[in-house]
Amino acid sequence: MENQTNQNEETKKELTVEQKIKRRNFISFSTFFVLGGATYGGWKWLYHAPEETAGITAGARKPLRRALNKTELFFRKFYSNNHELKTYPKSMAAKNVRVNSDIGIDDEGFKPENWQLAVVKSKNDVLKVTMAEIKALPKTELVYDFKCVEGWDQIQHWGGVKFADFIEHFKLDEQAKMPYIGMETPNGEYYVGLESESALHPQTLLAYEMNGQPIELEHGAPLRLIIPVKYGIKNLKRIGKISFSNQRPRDYWAEQGYDYYSGL
Amino acid sequence: MKVIKEKHSLLMRWTHWVNFPILTIMIWSGMLIYWASDTYSITLFGHTFVHFFPEWFYKFFNIPARLAEGMAFHFLFMWFFMLNGVLYVLYTLISGSWRELVPQKNSFKEAWLVLLHDLHIRKTAPPQNKYNAAQRIAYTAIIVMGLGSVITGLAIYKPVQFYWLAWLCGGYHFAHILHFALTIGYVLFFIIHIVQVVLAGWNNFRSVVSGFEVVEEPASTIKDNLNPSVKFNNHPF
Structure with missing residues (x-):
């Protein structure tokens, strides 16, 4: 009796090659299919994840919005106002400057000559700035590669006042210490939010000239934002109002599922 | 046995x-x-x-x-793609298995013989270890391509902050083209890879699951x- 059990134990220990193959096949393939199934389940969960509650940002799946915001924080560590864009000779600038959108600037009967810029210094203190006052400031010209979130880019030539010069001239330094700046069209239909740091980048312009001529209406006359450290979606045309904030100001495309930061 | x-x-x-x-x-x-x-x-002489x-x-x-x-x-x-790639490359370097992967001096000549053999033009294939010469080239190339996708991707993603990467890729515009071309490369690799796996048979396929x-x-x-x-x-x- 004793002898036989010993023998049984021995055969249990000493698996044949065939048995070993079967066993390892079983373990590895069941692991493979269980993990594969879990991956598929995980993907289903993410793909059908609920949309974020609409607020300053909207339109993205909740986990993906969280990832966008976390990724923003990571890449902002590499941001520096010493990183300037490459500039090109004027001869390389596009003659046919691409028009991609007229959101916020499609009102009938807008008169650029009646336009004034409203700078909200505080709740009850709004500074009104005329085009003449802006043109009196030193002009900066910039020929750089404009980048659209859609993927295209174009070398464009803009002229205007540096946003940093504008802030300094109108003594808005205190306001600009707040982390965010909001800008919107006069009709309030297009609006962008920017970190003050990016707005104060040495190549950020309040532009009133394109290819050496006054900006046309479709390009954002009379004054538009040129912020090369951001995608085109943040380069607001026809600025009506500028405000300062400790929170993210509302942003048109961030409400449509796009990354709020959209920095380059 | x-x-x-x-x-x-x-x-x-x-x-x-x-x-x-x-x-x-x-x-x-x-x-x-x-x-x-x-x-x-793809346009040549005005014909798309x-x-x-x-x-x-x-x-x-x-x-x-x-x-x-x-x-x-x-x-x-992109994070998972990068992490997974870093994990593989580090492991391959540290374990020494890069020796079985990276092309050798004669790999480029041998890969040609492997190709002729695979196309049934030549009867014998050159001797091989874990990977044959063509595999060494293909599998090393795909890792280099992965690195290329990360570099061109970062150059497109943050072309101002990583201006030196954009410069390395021949500028923002060209980095886009490279990033796209690499993706087409993956798809071509995938097609050939699947055909080869099917031809190589069960034993070979199993080894990538069970080891x-x-x-x-x-x-x-x-x-x-x-x-x-x-x-x-x-x-x-």
Whole structure:
């Protein structure tokens, strides 16, 4: 009796090659299919994840919005106002400057000559700035590669006042210490939010000239934002109002599922 | 007699299979992004051979008007793509298995013989270890391509902050083209890879899941195989 059990134990220990193959096949393939199934389940969960509650940002799946915001924080560590864009000779600038959108600037009967810029210094203190006052400031010209979130880019030539010069001239330094700046069209239909740091980048312009001529209406006359450290979606045309904030100001495309930061 | 022969380490199998869904999602979300400005084509002497992509293709994969969604997926899964790649490369370097992977002096000549053999033009294939010369070149190239996708991707993603990467890629505009071309490269690699895996058969496929192959060996050599000093005999290093 004793002898036989010993023998049984021995055969249990000493698996044949065939048995070993079967066993390892079983373990590895069941692991493979269980993990594969879990991956598929995980993907289903993410793909059908609920949309974020609409607020300053909207339109993205909740986990993906969280990832966008976390990724923003990571890449902002590499941001520096010493990183300037490459500039090109004027001869390389596009003659046919691409028009991609007229959101916020499609009102009938807008008169650029009646336009004034409203700078909200505080709740009850709004500074009104005329085009003449802006043109009196030193002009900066910039020929750089404009980048659209859609993927295209174009070398464009803009002229205007540096946003940093504008802030300094109108003594808005205190306001600009707040982390965010909001800008919107006069009709309030297009609006962008920017970190003050990016707005104060040495190549950020309040532009009133394109290819050496006054900006046309479709390009954002009379004054538009040129912020090369951001995608085109943040380069607001026809600025009506500028405000300062400790929170993210509302942003048109961030409400449509796009990354709020959209920095380059 | 059948013998179990260890072939692929657990980490190699893990990163291989993890990469499959990640790369699929990266390519898919990449197409959602590309749709928004689909300017690439293969045009020679004024004749357009392929436009990336035809309308039926977009419709079939439900691609149009999903740019924001594509970006959100792309910028999440890029992390996993990078981490998985770093894990594989570090492991391959530290474990020394890069020696079985990286092309050798004669690999380029041999790969040609492998190709002729695979196309049934030549009867014999050159002797090989874990990977043949063509595999060494292909599998090393795909890792270099992965690195290329990360570098061109970062150059497109933050062209101002990583201006030196954009410069390295021949500028922002050209980095886009490279990033796209690499993706087409993955798809071509995938097609050939699948055909080769099917042709190589079950034993080979199993080894990428379970790690081992089953080989037939005459009983007398088995003892030698178990002896580590003999095992390394055929390695020149």
